[in-house]
Amino acid sequence: MSLRENMEKAVSYVRRHLPTTNEIEAIAENEPEPDRKIKKVVFCIDHVGLYNETAQWLKVALRSVAANTNLTPMVLYSGDEIEVCQAIAGPEIQVINTRTRLHAVIAETRASGTFLPPHAEGAFLRYEIPSLFPDDSHILYADCDTYFFATPICPETFDGAVGCVPSSQKASGDYHFNSGIIIFNTAEFRKSEDDLFSFFAKTLGNWLPSSVDERAFNAFWGQGIYVLPRSLNWRPRWGFEENIEILHLHGFKTNVVALLEGDTRNISRSVLDDYIYELAREYSSSTYKVWQYLDLMYNKGHLSDTAMESVYLRLKDTLQTDKLLAYLFRSISELSGGAHQLLKSADEGTQSNTIKIIPPTDNVEYIRIHPCTKVGKGVIRIVLPIETNSKEFEIQRNSSLDIEVYDDDDNEIVIHWAGIGLDCHMTLTSANPDTPQLHIKEIIITQEPSTVAPVYYRNDAGHEFQIPAE
Numbered sequence: 085m086s087l088r089e090n091m092e093k094a095v096s097y098v099r100r101h102l103p104t105t106n107e108i109e110a111i112a113e114n115e116p117e118p119d120r121k122i123k124k125v126v127f128c129i130d131h132v133g134l135y136n137e138t139a140q141w142l143k144v145a146l147r148s149v150a151a152n153t154n155l156t157p158m159v160l161y162s163g164d165e166i167e168v169c170q171a172i173a174g175p176e177i178q179v180i181n182t183r184t185r186l187h188a189v190i191a192e193t194r195a196s197g198t199f200l201p202p203h204a205e206g207a208f209l210r211y212e213i214p215s216l217f218p219d220d221s222h223i224l225y226a227d228c229d230t231y232f233f234a235t236p237i238c239p240e241t242f243d244g245a246v247g248c249v250p251s252s253q254k255a256s257g258d259y260h261f262n263s264g265i266i267i268f269n270t271a272e273f274r275k276s277e278d279d280l281f282s283f284f285a286k287t288l289g290n291w292l293p294s295s296v297d298e299r300a301f302n303a304f305w306g307q308g309i310y311v312l313p314r315s316l317n318w319r320p321r322w323g324f325e326e327n328i329e330i331l332h333l334h335g336f337k338t339n340v341v342a343l344l345e346g347d348t349r350n351i352s353r354s355v356l357d358d359y360i361y362e363l364a365r366e367y368s369s370s371t372y373k374v375w376q377y378l379d380l381m382y383n384k385g386h387l388s389d390t391a392m393e394s395v396y397l398r399l400k401d402t403l404q405t406d407k408l409l410a411y412l413f414r415s416i417s418e419l420s421g422g423a424h425q426l427l428k429s430a431d432e433g434t435q436s437n438t439i440k441i442i443p444p445t446d447n448v449e450y451i452r453i454h455p456c457t458k459v460g461k462g463v464i465r466i467v468l469p470i471e472t473n474s475k476e477f478e479i480q481r482n483s484s485l486d487i488e489v490y491d492d493d494d495n496e497i498v499i500h501w502a503g504i505g506l507d508c509h510m511t512l513t514s515a516n517p518d519t520p521q522l523h524i525k526e527i528i529i530t531q532e533p534s535t536v537a538p539v540y541y542r543n544d545a546g547h548e549f550q551i552p553a554e
Contacts, residue, residue: 120238122267125155125224126213130206131163133228138203139172140391141333142228146177147386153235155224160212162187162205180216184208189285198289198550200296207296208284210263214270215277227264231331231381236316238267245272247310249317251334261309263298264332265317280304290540290548303547320374331377375399436462439553441527447543448522451512451551454538455485455529461502465528466512468495477522481510495525 127146133139142159149157159179161169166181173179184190186208194200201207210225217223222238239247247267250259283304284297291299302309315328378387378396387393443451455462479499481487485508490498499510514520527539539551 120222120240120242122222122224122236122238123156124158124217124220125149125153125226125232126158126160126210126217127226127228128160128162128206128209129169129228130161130203130209131165132202133206134163134165134168134172137391138206138228141230143172143174143390144381144386144392145226145228145230145232146173148230148232148381151384151386152232155232155235160209160216162209182209182212182216184212185281186284186288189288193288200289204296210266211277211280211284211297211301214268214273218270218274220270223268223270225266225268226330227332227334229333230265231333231377231386232329233326233331234329236267236329239310239312242267242269242310242312243272244308244310245269245276246305247312249312249314258307259309259311261298261302261305262317262332262334263301264334265312265330267310267312267316287547287549290550299548320377324376326380333374333377436530436532438528438530441529441539441551441553443522443524443527443539443541443551444543445523446521448524449513449520449542451522451524451527452509452540452542452548453512453527453529454509454540455501456503456508456531460531462500462530462532464499464501464510464530466497466499467525467528468497469523469525470495476514476516477524478513478515479510480513482508485510 127142129138129142133142146157146159149155157177159169159173159177161179161181162183163169163181166179169181170177170179184205187205190200190204190208213223213225222242224236226232246269248261248263249265251262252260284300287300287303291297314322315325316330317332318325318328318330319332319334375396378392378399381387382393382396387396453464455464479487479489479497485501485503487510488500490500492498501510512522512524514522522541529539539553540548541551542548
């Protein structure tokens with residue numbers, strides 16, 4: 085038989101055995117759709133959270149899941165007191181005692197002197213969920229300070245590894261996502277989880293003080309995170325709304341009640357630090373809306389036998405209109421020039437400290453300087469390379485930092501600063517769109533009193549790293 089005859093015979097055989105177009109369409113119609121139904125919600129807590137308000141919020145969250153959804157709630161616990169965690173969750177809730185695979189890295193990082201928040205292990209525990217529940221095609225993680233109004237539904241178009249609700253949008257149009265609510269596509273997530281944990285381990289501590297895991301999570305996934313509707317991670321500051329699936333009491337902590345009452349005796353941070361600052365400048369109305377939600381939870385009996393019940397009753401009294409306005413005006417007046425007011429009352433004999441930072445020479449998109457940890461003042465000298473002879477960069481600061489800039493020298497800029505709180509910072513970015521990279525020879529920071537001043541840079545790949553002091 086000739087080669088031509090063999091080929092014709094082969095083609096004829098294939099044609100006889102290939103399905104027709106109608107058969108292919110029938111197969112496609114009968115192909116089962118991927119099961120996108122969310123059946124479980126998983127909360128995470130560590131030994132630190134057991135003894136602060138996190139555990140109290142967890143009680144409330146679990147009650148809301150049981151009352152308002154058909155989800156199966158579960159708790160991942162990292163620590164040595166599983167009995168305590170089980171007692172908090174209740175006998176009907178499955179509590180799994182496990183650890184993040186970053187456990188050893190976190191311990192080593194702390195041993196090296198790098199600061200990590202006490203709840204670091206609990207924060208990273210959420211990323212173990214897909215490997216612990218591989219049989220669930222989609223599974224939900226929720227922070228403990230959440231309240232469920234209805235069963236969340238996974239969008240039909242969700243085909244990525246993770247889905248979250250944006251918390252902000254940059255000028256470029258890119259989103260920053262909040263990791264307090266995550267829908268995991270377990271199969272897709274597990275394809276990248278080794279790379280994710282490797283990235284976490286390499287950059288651990290580079291995202292502080294404003295984030296433990298969230299900024300690293302955003303840096304790794306970028307805009308590959310699926311955008312979930314806001315009703316799956318609703319914030320009180322967006323308004324009082326019951327037609328949502330999940331409320332996230334993000335930003336509100338029980339310390340805010342004591343601050344509103346003017347009682348700061350048991351609060352370790354400055355009155356002008358996070359909570360009062362947040363309350364007076366950005367979220368003054370959200371505290372009232374938080375109370376509205378607490379009122380709803382209280383009336384449903386979901387706050388009973390928790391510390392949140394007394395918080396609700398105190399907040400209800402504090403938020404009478406006349407008292408609320410008085411407290412807010414007082415807070416705002418304290419914040420006006422607050423850094424300098426505090427510095428004037430500081431001891432004159434406090435010890436100063438000078439550190440030198442040598443930034444990388446390539447691929448630096450911006451540099452972020454946190455000059456103090458609590459309250460301080462000093463001078464920052466930014467020295468430019470002689471060959472640059474250019475000051476084409478911008479200095480931006482947040483409201484916790486006061487600065488005065490002097491640039492009389494050709495290759496040096498001098499900044500006098502006074503700041504309050506760990507998150508007070510300034511950012512150096514290029515002012516020339518044609519040359520977006522920064523070129524800075526060194527940064528010399530003088531502080532009074534002497535405190536640790538973390539300095540970070542971001543490269544052109546969007547990753548942040550802490551720059552060690554010389």
